[in-house]
Amino acid sequence: MKTVYTCFCTDVIHEGHLNILNVAKKYGKVIVGILSDEAMIRFNRFPTISFEDRIRIVKELDIVDDVVVQDDIMYDKIVAELRPDYIIHGDNWKDEPMKAIRDNAETLLSEYGGEVIDVPYTYNENVKRIDQRIKEKLSMPEYRRKRLRQLIGLCPIVKTIEVHSGLTGLIAEKTIVEHNGELDQFDAMWISSLCDSTAKGKPDIELVDMTSRYRTIDDVMEVTTKPIIFDGDTGGLIEHFVYTVRTLERMGVSAIIIEDKTGLKKNSLFGTEVQQTQDSIEHFCEKIKAGKKIQLTDDFMIIARIESLILEQGMEDALERAFAYVEAGADGIMIHSRKKDPAEILEFCDKFREKNSSTPIVVVPTSFNQITESELAEHGVNIVIYANQLTRSAFPAMEQTARDILKYHRAKEVDERLMPIKEIITLIDEL
Numbered sequence: 449m450k451t452v453y454t455c456f457c458t459d460v461i462h463e464g465h466l467n468i469l470n471v472a473k474k475y476g477k478v479i480v481g482i483l484s485d486e487a488m489i490r491f492n493r494f495p496t497i498s499f500e501d502r503i504r505i506v507k508e509l510d511i512v513d514d515v516v517v518q519d520d521i522m523y524d525k526i527v528a529e530l531r532p533d534y535i536i537h538g539d540n541w542k543d544e545p546m547k548a549i550r551d552n553a554e555t556l557l558s559e560y561g562g563e564v565i566d567v568p569y570t571y572n573e574n575v576k577r578i579d580q581r582i583k584e585k586l587s588m589p590e591y592r593r594k595r596l597r598q599l600i601g602l603c604p605i606v607k608t609i610e611v612h613s614g615l616t617g618l619i620a621e622k623t624i625v626e627h628n629g630e631l632d633q634f635d636a637m638w639i640s641s642l643c644d645s646t647a648k649g650k651p652d653i654e655l656v657d658m659t660s661r662y663r664t665i666d667d668v669m670e671v672t673t674k675p676i677i678f679d680g681d682t683g684g685l686i687e688h689f690v691y692t693v694r695t696l697e698r699m700g701v702s703a704i705i706i707e708d709k710t711g712l713k714k715n716s717l718f719g720t721e722v723q724q725t726q727d728s729i730e731h732f733c734e735k736i737k738a739g740k741k742i743q744l745t746d747d748f749m750i751i752a753r754i755e756s757l758i759l760e761q762g763m764e765d766a767l768e769r770a771f772a773y774v775e776a777g778a779d780g781i782m783i784h785s786r787k788k789d790p791a792e793i794l795e796f797c798d799k800f801r802e803k804n805s806s807t808p809i810v811v812v813p814t815s816f817n818q819i820t821e822s823e824l825a826e827h828g829v830n831i832v833i834y835a836n837q838l839t840r841s842a843f844p845a846m847e848q849t850a851r852d853i854l855k856y857h858r859a860k861e862v863d864e865r866l867m868p869i870k871e872i873i874t875l876i877d878e879l
C-alpha cells in the first residue's frame with residue numbers, strides 16, 4: 449500500500465484540512481505530521497494550544513492512519529524517516545514564501561520517484577473566520593503577554609526588531625524570508641525610546657510622555673500579534689514606575705527594560721560625551737522591587753539594563769550590578785555597549801553565565817553589529833534587539849525622495865524606487 453504524508457501546522461482542524469485528508473485517502477495510507485512548537489513559530493503560526501493537544505485532535509480523526517512529529521519546517525528529516533510515496537498539501541504553498549518548502553519536498557521526493565500532490569486551497573468565509581479568530585486570540589493581552597517567556601524557552605535567541613507605528617508593526621509581524629532553504633522572521637518587537645521620540649521629532653530624553661508612548665503601543669498592538677518589549681528609559685520616579693508597570697501589564701506588553709540612570713537621561717550611544725548619571729545599586733534595586741511587587745501576573749518581565757560599560761565604569765561594576773539586580777527580582781539583564789568590538793559584551797555574558805545560568809540576557813548590537821545571532825546565543829544571550837534599523841533605513845530614503853521632487857519639480861524621477869501603491873494597499877489587511 450502506498451503512503452501519503454501531510455504536515456499540519458494548525459490549532460484547529462477545519463474543512464480545508466478535511467478536504468486534504470479525503471484526497472489523501474484515495475492515494476493510500478494517510479500519515480499526518482504535527483509540527484513542533486519550535487518549528488511552528490518559524491512559520492508565523494504561534495501555537496495557541498499545546499503540542500499534545502495538537503496531536504490529540506488529529507489522532508481523533510478516523511481517516512488518519514498514523515500521526516508523527518515533524519520538528520522542522522523543511523522535509524529532509526521526515527522524508528528520510530518515512531520515505532512517503534506522496535506528500536500532499538494545499539496549493540497555496542506554490543506562493544512565496546512557502547514555495548521554498550514545496551521545492552524542498554519536491555526535490556526530496558524526486559530522488560526516489562515520489563510525488564507532490566497539490567490540492568486546491570480552501571479559503572472560504574468559514575476558514576477565513578477561523579483564521580481571524582486564531583489571530584485575534586494571539587493579539588489578546590493574556591496570550592501576547594506570556595509569549596515572550598514562551599519564546600525564550602523555545603528559541604535559541606529571540607529576534608526583536610524596533611517598531612514605532614502601525615506600519616512598522618506590520619513589517620515586524622509579516623516579514624518572512626527564505627534564505628538557504630530556511631524560513632525566518634522576527635519573534636518580538638521593541639518600542640524604542642529613541643525611535644518613538646524620533647518619529648515625533650523629539651529628542652530621546654524622556655520628553656515624550658507615557659500617555660503618548662502608550663498610544664504608540666496601542667497603534668502597534670492594533671495590527672500585530674507578536675510580543676512587545678517596551679523601552680522604559682530610567683523608569684522615572686519609583687512612585688510613577690509602579691503605575692507604568694500596571695498599565696503595560698494590563699495592555700499585554702511582555703516586558704519593560706529600565707536602565708540604571710537617573711536625572712536627565714540622554715541616549716546611551718552618546719556614552720560619556722554628554723553628562724549622564726548612573727543610579728546607585730540600592731536605589732535601582734528599590735525600583736525593581738517596587739515594580740515586581742505591583743505586578744499581577746507571572747508573565748510580565750522587568751528587565752534591568754546596565755549602563756556601566758557605556759559610562760566606562762568597568763566590568764566589575766557591571767557584574768556587581770547584574771547580580772544585585774537579579775537578587776532584587778529582575779527577570780532579565782540587558783547589557784549595553786557602544787564599542788565597535790563585541791569583546792566586552794561577550795566577556796560580560798561569559799562571566800555572568802559562570803554564576804547564573806538561567807536569567808535571560810538581552811543585548812542591542814547597534815555598534816558591534818558584525819556579531820551574528822548564533823555567536824551571541826553561544827555566549828548565553830537570549831534576546832537580541834535590532835533597536836533602530838527600521839527608522840534609520842526609512843529616514844534617508846524619505847529625505848532623498850523629498851530632495852529629488854524639489855530638484856525635478858515632479859515625481860517621475862523618484863517613482864521607480866517607490867513601493868507600488870498596489871503593494872502598500874495589500875500590506876494592510878481589511879476586515
Ligand code: SPV
Nearest residue numbers: 640641642679716717835
Ligand atoms: C533605544 O532604542 O531607545 C535604546 C537602545 O534605548 S540605544 O539607543 O542603543 O540606547
Ligand code: MG
Nearest residue numbers: 640641642679
Ligand atoms: Mg532608549
